[in-house]
Amino acid sequence: MFYFQQNLILSGASLVVPFVNYWWPRFPADLSRESLGTLQLSDQWTFRVAHYTPWLFHWWMTQKWFPSLSILAGNNAIFCPKDLEMLQKLSETPSIGQEKITQQGEHESLFRDILAGYGKWEFDPLDLSNPFPDNEGSVHIWQGYEDRIIPYKLNRHIAEKLPWIRYHEVPDFGHFLMFDKNQCEALTCATWLLHQPVRIGLPISLTGDVSWHITAQKHLTASDAAASISPASEGAASISQMIGKNSKTSAVAEEAEEVAAASPRIKLADGRHLAYRESGVPKNKANYKIIMVHGFGSSKEMSFLAPQELIDELGIYFLLYDRAGYGESDPNPKRSVKSEALDIEQLADRLELGSKFYVIGVSMGSYSTWSCIKHIPHRLAGVALVVPVVNYQWPSLPKKLIKDDYRRRLIHWGLLFAEFAPGLLRWWVTQKWLPSTSVMERNPVFFSSKDMDVLKIIPGFPMLTQENLRQRVVFNTLHRDFKLAFTPWDFDPMDLSNPFPQNQRSVHIWQGYEDKVVPFQLQRFVSSKLPWIQYHEVPDGGHLIVHYAGLSEAILRALLLGEEHPHYKPSQVTLPNG
Template sequence: MLVVVAATSLFVTSVVSYAYRSLKPPPPKVCGKPNGPSVTSPRIRLSDGRHLSYRERGAPKDMAKYKVILVHGFDSSKDIYLPMSQEMMERLGVYILTFDRAGYGESDPNPERSVKSEAFDIQELADQMQLGSKFYVIGVSIGTYAIWACLKYIPHRLAGVSLVVPVINFWWPSFPAKLANEAYKKQPKRDQWKLSIAHHAPGLVYWWMTQKWFPYCSIMQRHPILFNKRDVETINNMSQVPMPNEHEIRQQGVHESLHRDIIVHFGKWEFDPMALENPFANNESSVYLWHGHEDKLVPFELQRYVVKKLPWIRYHEVSDGGHLMIHETGLCIAIFRELLLGEAPTASKEESMSPRGKENGNRKFTKIKISSISRTFKKYIQIQIPVVPFFVSQTDLFALTILSFPQIHLCRLIISEAPQFPPVPGYTAFMLGEPKKCMISRTGFVLLMGLMGMFYFATQLPPPKEISEADDDLPVITSTRIRLSDGRYLAYTERGVPKFKSNHKIVLVHGFGSSKEMNFLAPQELIDELKIYFLQFDRAGYGESDPNPNRSVKSEALDIQELADQLQIGSKFYVIGVSLGSYSTWSCLKYIPDRLAGVALVVPVVNYWWPSLPESLIKEDYRRRLVQWSIWVAHYAPGLLYWWVTQKWLPSTSVLEKNPVFFNNRDIDVLKTTPGFPMLTQDKLRERGVFDTLRNDFTVAFSHWEFDPMDLSNPLPQNQSSVHIWQGYEDKVVPFQLQRYVSSKLPWIHYHEVPDGGHLIVHYNGLSEAILRALLFQEKPL
């Protein structure tokens, strides 16, 4: 029996370890940093500290009549190939500024990259390069999500806009479900999986894009279905042009460049592009959209629907155009001339833009026979594959041999060189030849697909419940609330003596899974005697306070400051933070120290990523690994976390209640008379609002902070009051060793350690009174 248990444990551990390594992308190799590529291009430094690499071409900036920022697409860079001569650009009077988007080339990665952040990168680039109050923008392929963001967030900075073969997000709300679904089903199966994973489970994108079991992405595997005849001839022309910096595109890592692009573009946008308003309402300029009727990557049907919903966009559809139109000389010049000069392309011009006429070649097919040797079934399947060029990265040739699963044997492709197709820099052309017979176990295949399907659906986050004003389930607000400057509401409750009669005003910050209704067991007689006024509030997303999608350590302090100001509790006030709520208190010490009359941190959670914590102190702490794994899953695979905490097969959050792993004996006694953690029940966690609040709170608390608490200065240097930490020696959530280290680095903090205390000391009889007397009068506890 013990052998079986040990073997099972070893197997499970191995699987989890393998899964962790497969899901976790390696850190990027940042340019200019140790072990990173060198910096060879000019760069600007953005306000958040990142660097953006750029390239200038065309007419000199100070002499140019038109200034254009061109945004490159997928797997490209600032060195994007533009088939326009220097003479042509000078004749047009155009200055062109291209740049490496975040994570590409020599621009620093942005792990917080979003649709919105791309627009502000462009605006800051334009400002630092002194392009003026208005400038033109051109976006290519997937790079157009940055252009849609410009139309949304900085329309007042735009002189004109062109979107060239813009990639569509199938989940834009305005698309009719039937139209989007039909277009989605036309994508190759590998791309359907890729897009679905990027949208629903972005934490699995790195695994999907690097696994070798299945085809994962047509564009990265250079599948021939992506290129029409005109695209192939464009590739031929491009192959004659040297691209010496092509190797730099992915040099910082594929995850922060290519994968992040996919995650952001096909993720959940903050706006619907089809709800945008015309940025040029007075016809002072225009927005143009160019698309190829034979574009194999982006269905023209969806593009037509977009421009139908946005009639102010001028739409051009090239009848035999593919996805590489920007790299064709005639089309590239036409795109610039229309944007800058307002010259509409004519039919004759469009015909002359084609590199060749409309001759049609005969399509040849190879038949592949697949035999199944299941005992019950024997079946032959005929598959037709067009004989077209198959471009494979020279570094990825080994991927042509597909790995075998137990019971599933996939054939090895037999390839032969095809010199009749032009070479592409960095790639080798192959033709699909006659394959061998392949043996596939139907049982194994069905089992695999079933497991994958079960895993896929289990990891999807359910959509938030749509609530209209007429809905009977519309939540009823029962608490008083204030409206913050960003439009959110914060619910609060007032306790103790009336505010105007009080001598001491204290803001109480609740912990994880709690609310403004948390118990602080100070005797009423003491409260009346000392004339204490308590202000307790629901932190963002908790109780009846609105969620904050941009929650950060800093935002918590600013919420407290604005709450104090609107409730007029004075220029200075006390703050008591409990457990996970203590990160709000550390934030107050950092960002609003001038507002603090005194501070108490009760069993404050320690972030293992604070820079000053020595590795020797935290190396063997099992909680560190647990937190690290939880944070990774919460950030990259929230659907998986949601499934885990709500499934009923295995114990998950329910084991938290009264578990000696987390609570000592005194804590368990407390839990017998208190409600415990009502927000952590499975029924509560099935509510998306509750789940998202807890996940975001936990993620922010253990994120990489903007400051190190152990670098803080004493906010009360004149000893007019003090800062206190209260910790339980038997706390199993936060080790006392970490708390002692923190207080040793900050000698101005008064450290109190309860010998038999656990993590719930705030609920112990007499502790609240001791906390108040120490905070208000510097009385030492007995």
């Protein structure tokens, strides 16, 4: 923002209600204290935490005991009357692409911005020299006198100490002055029309009462300049409009707006994108179209070891996709169990899979699959849930069956940390002093002996390594997925009706008897309560049965052809009712 030291390409600059760091060395201490003291108390503490203890900042922003940042809490006290008017007008016009603002997670997009701003800079703006010593360009600061987010006194002080800055102060406006039509016109005239500069709204005195006058230089009047650009109410004119549509700058700007992705993506109704890959026979020649839903820490690159001969024989087309926030798919800030099913439905429609399709959900991907049975049963041709997660908060689960389950306690503590101290949770799973990431470290506590053999030949879970978990965007994706799977849903699967009442198709659960992540007793209970589910149990199987030789073929034959393999028929066991 204030970085003019290496002025190689600047033609001019305008800083609109610019950020100030209360700890810049050249600020008078009393002025900094006074200005910081005008902010909401929660904001004062937030900025102090960012400056003095940045390592604690993520915890501070995610804890629930104390208020942190007013603007995120929706506190209107930080807005002056003019700001509130602007907010009302802006709310009446849909803003496309808002979800992109934090698509890399709040920490990368918002928190790190604050940390950089209130940390220690490599320079003090008050030491800067005029980047335009020959007046070939100009630098402007635009400040609202009623701004309650950036105190005007600090920007006045900057303008006094840097006389080469042209300071504009708008009497009745606050932080959103640039959204006002007239102010936007004035700002644009002063900044961009450099060959015929206009100085509008300069305060006569920086220390006395603020009076205003308008001075037009040379051949251009303020009204002429205003007429040359689009009004702010209709969308401010783009730079490319001002400098010519055929310019190289315009072409570069347009090219920069195009997002290049390694995989094909479809655009959803809310503007998000889902990345996908296709496998099997060509879609237009397929007899069976299957959407694969990957699990926790996985992606559309998941393995499903179906024999090519079977794929060709039956004519199977596979569609694998990155769930929201995973891989190359955009995060969904409004993600829910229901939205997972709606994403699948839109994916199928965008790729023209037809009125019905099959869904296979693996492990954590099963909550998306359960959601399909609940919310889009009319679109399903058949369903298979492979080692599906069980949410211990389903109301119908018998207490006798789950009260002594250590996995339930682990999930309970994980949810507490995820809800109230996500920063501490992230530190715990990435620190190196104590064992914490057992699942990621191939611990036999969570994997059967056969699973351990599989882990020797597959890549494992790359997203779940400590190195990758240190990446905020990875941690946020996994954190949200975990919370969604194990917090209360909008339905209980045990209340679901058979999506195929005429038995024209079927729903299957595949479970490993030696699964140490999801106990087989819970899956047996679910299938006993939902007799329309065909339950298959792999006697020596753990949680990674999808990687076992022959299992993918068995899953497909049961789902598509109704063939039951006798080896996977479970023994009869009496289960508790409550």
